[in-house]
Amino acid sequence: MTTTKPEITVLHPLFDQQEAKLTGEGLGRMTMSPSVRVMLLLLRLYLISMCALLAYHMLDLWGVFVHSK
Secondary structure, X not given: OOXXXXXXXXXXXXHOOOOOOOOOOOOOOOOXXXXXXXXXXXXXXXXXXXXXHHHHHHHHHOOOOOOOO
């Protein structure tokens, strides 16, 4: 009885066949549940508030705001 090892071929993704890319033409709007809409709104508000805090911190470091004591 002879045993043979299976031949394994490794193909780099750059040399593989090109796959057809999907396009978003004609898909329309995505339907979302109310909970998804609320979570996306909260994420948007969070990101806006973090950007506002960063801007305030940077302006404070540059001395734009004058703190009276």
